Amino acid sequence: MKYITIKDIAKQLNTSVSTVSRAFNDKADINPETKALVLKTAKALGYRPNPIAKKLMQQRSFTIGIIVPEFINAFFPEVIIGVQEILFENGYQVLIAQSSECFETELKNIKTLEDSMVDGLIVSLSSESNNTDYYQNLIASGFPIVLFNRVNNQLNCSKVVFNDYKWAFFATEHLINQGCKNIVHLKGRDGVSLTNERLRGFLDAHQKYQLSYNKNQIVATGFTLADGQKAAQNIIDSGNIPDAIFGANDPVTIGAMQVFKKNGFSIPNDIAFVGFTDSQMATIIEPPLTSVSQPAREIGEEAAKILIEQIETKKGFQPKSITLNGQLNIRASSLKITSLK
Amino acid sequence: MKYITIKDIAKQLNTSVSTVSRAFNDKADINPETKALVLKTAKALGYRPNPIAKKLMQQRSFTIGIIVPEFINAFFPEVIIGVQEILFENGYQVLIAQSSECFETELKNIKTLEDSMVDGLIVSLSSESNNTDYYQNLIASGFPIVLFNRVNNQLNCSKVVFNDYKWAFFATEHLINQGCKNIVHLKGRDGVSLTNERLRGFLDAHQKYQLSYNKNQIVATGFTLADGQKAAQNIIDSGNIPDAIFGANDPVTIGAMQVFKKNGFSIPNDIAFVGFTDSQMATIIEPPLTSVSQPAREIGEEAAKILIEQIETKKGFQPKSITLNGQLNIRASSLKITSLK
DNA sequence: ATAATTTTCGGTAACGTTCTCGAAAGATTT
DNA sequence: AAATCTTTCGAGAACGTTACCGAAAATTAT
Numbered sequence: 001m002k003y004i005t006i007k008d009i010a011k012q013l014n015t016s017v018s019t020v021s022r023a024f025n026d027k028a029d030i031n032p033e034t035k036a037l038v039l040k041t042a043k044a045l046g047y048r049p050n051p052i053a054k055k056l057m058q059q060r061s062f063t064i065g066i067i068v069p070e071f072i073n074a075f076f077p078e079v080i081i082g083v084q085e086i087l088f089e090n091g092y093q094v095l096i097a098q099s100s101e102c103f104e105t106e107l108k109n110i111k112t113l114e115d116s117m118v119d120g121l122i123v124s125l126s127s128e129s130n131n132t133d134y135y136q137n138l139i140a141s142g143f144p145i146v147l148f149n150r151v152n153n154q155l156n157c158s159k160v161v162f163n164d165y166k167w168a169f170f171a172t173e174h175l176i177n178q179g180c181k182n183i184v185h186l187k188g189r190d191g192v193s194l195t196n197e198r199l200r201g202f203l204d205a206h207q208k209y210q211l212s213y214n215k216n217q218i219v220a221t222g223f224t225l226a227d228g229q230k231a232a233q234n235i236i237d238s239g240n241i242p243d244a245i246f247g248a249n250d251p252v253t254i255g256a257m258q259v260f261k262k263n264g265f266s267i268p269n270d271i272a273f274v275g276f277t278d279s280q281m282a283t284i285i286e287p288p289l290t291s292v293s294q295p296a297r298e299i300g301e302e303a304a305k306i307l308i309e310q311i312e313t314k315k316g317f318q319p320k321s322i323t324l325n326g327q328l329n330i331r332a333s334s335l336k337i338t339s340l341k
Numbered sequence: 342m343k344y345i346t347i348k349d350i351a352k353q354l355n356t357s358v359s360t361v362s363r364a365f366n367d368k369a370d371i372n373p374e375t376k377a378l379v380l381k382t383a384k385a386l387g388y389r390p391n392p393i394a395k396k397l398m399q400q401r402s403f404t405i406g407i408i409v410p411e412f413i414n415a416f417f418p419e420v421i422i423g424v425q426e427i428l429f430e431n432g433y434q435v436l437i438a439q440s441s442e443c444f445e446t447e448l449k450n451i452k453t454l455e456d457s458m459v460d461g462l463i464v465s466l467s468s469e470s471n472n473t474d475y476y477q478n479l480i481a482s483g484f485p486i487v488l489f490n491r492v493n494n495q496l497n498c499s500k501v502v503f504n505d506y507k508w509a510f511f512a513t514e515h516l517i518n519q520g521c522k523n524i525v526h527l528k529g530r531d532g533v534s535l536t537n538e539r540l541r542g543f544l545d546a547h548q549k550y551q552l553s554y555n556k557n558q559i560v561a562t563g564f565t566l567a568d569g570q571k572a573a574q575n576i577i578d579s580g581n582i583p584d585a586i587f588g589a590n591d592p593v594t595i596g597a598m599q600v601f602k603k604n605g606f607s608i609p610n611d612i613a614f615v616g617f618t619d620s621q622m623a624t625i626i627e628p629p630l631t632s633v634s635q636p637a638r639e640i641g642e643e644a645a646k647i648l649i650e651q652i653e654t655k656k657g658f659q660p661k662s663i664t665l666n667g668q669l670n671i672r673a674s675s676l677k678i679t680s681l682k
Numbered sequence: 683a684t685a686a687t688t689t690t691c692g693g694t695a696a697c698g699t700t701c702t703c704g705a706a707a708g709a710t711t712t
Numbered sequence: 713a714a715a716t717c718t719t720t721c722g723a724g725a726a727c728g729t730t731a732c733c734g735a736a737a738a739t740t741a742t
Contacts, residue, residue, distance in 0.1 A: 003698090005697095005698055005699085006698070006699070007698075007699095015721080015722085016721070016722045016723075017698090017699080017700095017722090017723095018700085018701090018721070018722060018723080018724095019720085019721060019722075021699070021700060021701090022700095022720095022721085025700080028719095029719070029720060029721075030719095030720070030721080031719080031720060031721085034720085034721090048455075048456060049456075049698090049699080050397075050458070050697085050698050050699065051456065051457060051458065051699095052393060052396045052397045052402060052458060052697085052698080052699090053397055053697070053698035053699035053700085053727090054698080054699055054700075055393045055699090055727095056391075056393045056394055056397050056697090056698080056699070056700095056726095056727050056728065056729085057698080057699045057700045057701080057726075057727055058699085058700070058701095058727085059727070061393060071412070071418045071421075071422075072415045072418055072419065072621075073415075074413045074414075077412045077413055077418060078413065080412075080437075081412075081439070084437075084438075088453070093436055093457060094436070094437075095434055095435070095436075096421075096425075096435075096437055097425075098422070112429070114389075115389060115390075115392065116392060116434060117391070117392065117393060225621070254625060258625070280413075280566070280622065281621065281622055281625055284595060284599075284622055284625055284626050285625050285626075285627075286626075286627040344728090346727095346728055346729085347728070347729070348728075348729095356691080356692085357691070357692045357693070358692090358693095358728090358729080358730095359691070359692060359693075359694095359730085359731090360690085360691060360692075362729070362730060362731095363690095363691085363730095366730080369689095370689070370690060370691075371689095371690070371691080372689080372690060372691085375690085375691085390728090390729080391727090391728050391729065392729095393727090393728080393729090394697090394727070394728035394729035394730085395728080395729055395730075396697095396729090397697050397698070397699085397727090397728080397729075397730095398696080398697055398728080398729045398730045398731080399697085399729085399730070399731095400697070
């Protein structure tokens with residue numbers, strides 16, 4: 001399988017490779033007529049530019065890497081779709097790696113992607129990423145990085161995040177408005193900023209309504225169904241049953257719901273539930289789960305746009321931070337007030 | 342940011358680039374001592390081979406493309422994980438594209454991937470892929486392609502599929518054993534082989550138990566929750582209520598379940614359900630859905646292995662077909678017999 | 683000791699682009 | 713008419729690697 005090269009086109013037209021190259025790259029110093037001629041015969045010959053040669057010459061891979069903790073739940077795949085959409089349009093390729101919530105794997109992924117000479121990275125930190133040294137060095141060296149969703153505020157790079165504080169506040173406020181007075185927050189792992197932000201929203205909502213709370217209402221868990229189940233069992237065993245649970249994400253919340261249901265609690269009457277990062281599962285569980293939905297695709301798009309901007313800005317790029325908003329999808333799991341009918 | 346090249350190493354050691362290159366490529370014609378020396382100083386200098394130059398020289402991109410219909414549901418992401426695992430180990434990169442069940446997008450993806458000079462493709466056909474001309478040409482030209490999951494048997498290339506026939510048979514048999522006599526099959530779109538295979542299993546199970554059936558028991562749908570909901574509504578409207586439903590996949594089956602539940606039917610007593618391609622959703626819906634689980638990761642791994650083999654076999658590669666098996670996860674949605682307790 | 687082989691290596695040409703430089707031709711100014 | 717500027721183009725280097733060929737050195741065979 002022999003490929004057509006610009007050399008072949010040049011030979012065919014009795015011109016030089018320089019001219020042919022110029023025709024494809026919108027250079028000013030070429031006669032419009034010759035340019036048209038070149039493009040025409042290139043098409044006739046079935047020419048396809050060799051991206052690898054271009055990459056070698058321009059010392060850029062036109063490839064970026066994206067690292068996510070997992071992509072089994074729908075959120076990260078949707079972000080990736082957003083990222084790819086923007087980057088494809090701009091002639092970039094995307095390499096996807098998953099850290100499986102493991103910091104070592106994350107680091108290995110970064111090195112692999114560096115070996116592939118990616119022009120930049122889009123990363124959502126694993127829940128274990130406490131050591132930021134490697135990132136610090138990368139960023140200090142000017143390497144383009146955009147963090148999203150799970151960021152670390154000590155890192156001086158661009159960030160695209162969801163307004164976790166605000167929507168955790170709204171979610172909690174919603175439960176308070178339903179008459180809940182003893183709400184437990186199943187918070188995610190420490191070390192990622194969203195955990196703190198959502199907790200802060202949860203606490204501030206209490207403050208606003210002058211609702212007291214104690215430390216038993218804040219339970220550290222992980223991000224999986226099993227984590228939620230375990231946490232719920234602990235709560236039930238403790239005998240101190242809350243009237244609502246606000247989970248760090250949907251899997252955790254749904255896991256908790258399952259355990260409470262199995263133990264004979266009625267939802268939402270005995271105990272109400274609100275999740276985070278709306279999912280298809282939320283609409284399927286019985287009763288359907290109230291949850292904060294995030295604009296996953298948009299998060300990906302914004303991250304991609306910023307990354308391209310940084311890559312294509314030679315010097316003096318200033319990190320940008322974008323905060324996006326979502327909505328609270330209220331469903332039966334949190335609706336105690338059925339008066340309006 | 343200046344990269345170290347083999348030239349720098351050669352200069353440092355007063356040797357030639359050829360020798361340095363030999364050291365990295367396990368060539369026979371190099372003295373083990375000089376090889377060790379080269380590797381040592383390379384490490385000391387922080388040398389990283391430039392993969393792009395290698396690609397240009399070897400006229401191979403060490404990149405493969407994978408095209409999936411979607412990756413919101415967990416199945417395809419898991420396949421992709423399997424694919425990546427094998428390919429990374431072997432020094433390949435993976436570009437991921439999704440067709441969104443649209444044939445035109447699929448074709449566009451292929452062309453984009455061809456422009457990226459991928460060394461091969463792993464594809465699960467979109468449900469609209471009826472025209473196989475483009476694939477025929479690619480395969481005829483010797484381009485390495487492995488189809489999986491949704492294949493087309495007219496194409497003479499390697500295939501990795503699930504034993505849809507066998508497990509559809511088992512799933513149906515399970516329902517028959519539960520005493521169901523009027524089972525409706527919500528089949529997927531025509532044109533992809535798995536639809537025919539699953540239907541065949543469904544029918545043969547009837548045959549084995551000499552259970553008659555009519556054409557109303559075979560309902561054409563799509564692969565989404567909404568498709569299942571619509572199909573269920575149609576069935577209810579028709580007034581002819583079956584005692585079981587066997588769906589083409591979990592979303593369709595769950596969609597149907599929701600509608601039947603809403604209309605007051607008791608599951609599994611009034612009507613039993615069995616899905617396909619086990620999902621997290623299946624364990625969350627009430628009652629939990631019996632479903633056939635597929636070894637998604639293994640499917641990806643096998644597809645990747647075959648693709649590498651084809652890429653690295655110069656001539657005379659013969660297409661391979663692999664059929665994998667799974668298991669029937671029996672849950673409450675299909676358990677009418679509660680005698681054993 | 684000479685010839686034949688093996689081992690080890692250096693020089694250089696590729697791979698397909700883009701980039702830099704300078705030159706020829708044409709157009710414009712003085 | 714000479715001088716200057718603009719437009720257009722070609723030659724060749726460069727990007728970093730591997731492939732190929734031949735030569736020197738070391739080893740073995742005659």
